[in-house]
Amino acid sequence: MINEQIRDREIRLIGENGEQLGIMSAREAMKRAQEAELDLVKIAPTAKPPVCKIIDYGKYRYEMARKEKEAKKKQKIIEVKEVRLSPNIDSNDLSTKINAARKFIQKGNKVKITLRFRGREMAHMNASRHILDDFAKELADIAVVEKPSKVEGRSIVMFLTEKRS
Incomplete structure (x- = not known):
């Protein structure tokens, strides 16, 4: 006024x-x-x-x-990057995806890991949760699980963020 x-x-x-x-x-x-x-x-x-x-x-x-x-100017915008996986992923492909997620996290972004299921794969959803757990263990040195794995429709989603020191 x-x-x-x-x-x-x-x-x-x-x-x-x-x-x-x-x-x-x-x-x-x-x-x-x-x-x-x-x-x-x-x-x-x-x-x-x-x-x-x-x-x-x-x-x-x-x-x-x-x-x-x-x-x-001083604000930092945090983006959410997504890494998509499938339940029958090979170990080399998984390590490539882990390296990509590692780069995103080191840049200060959040990472959304999506494990997508198609067709008959839907019947074995719980058997594939170990893939997300392995993913989180591999990145445990630089990242923490912000939101634990959760079923959303035809996929399981988990969020990782940078570890605060």
Whole structure:
């Protein structure tokens, strides 16, 4: 809220140089802001009484946008990479998939391991869980199981994430 939008009976005012000007009515604070040819901006609406500051509103908005942009730069986006397996996978193929998952985890991504079943393979779902367990054991040095294996339709899904040190 800025200038005339502030309708509180009394507010705590901070001057343009950051000094405390005390508690006063909103009208009086508005007069002081006009004398300084600046805006009256409510910066802490939940405080008792609300805190307002005499500043250049355009400059304030610019500073806030810049801080937000800077914070966004420092964020790390974690992607979920998927590795698909089948129940009759060969050991060499499995080791290739494990190496791919290892690279994803080292880059800081989560890995979703999907064991897909087709046709008659559906009858032997529980017998194939050991493949996911072996997968997790192979990556135990750098990864932890975030979500344990769970049946979802025609597949069993498990999530791995990077180990926190």
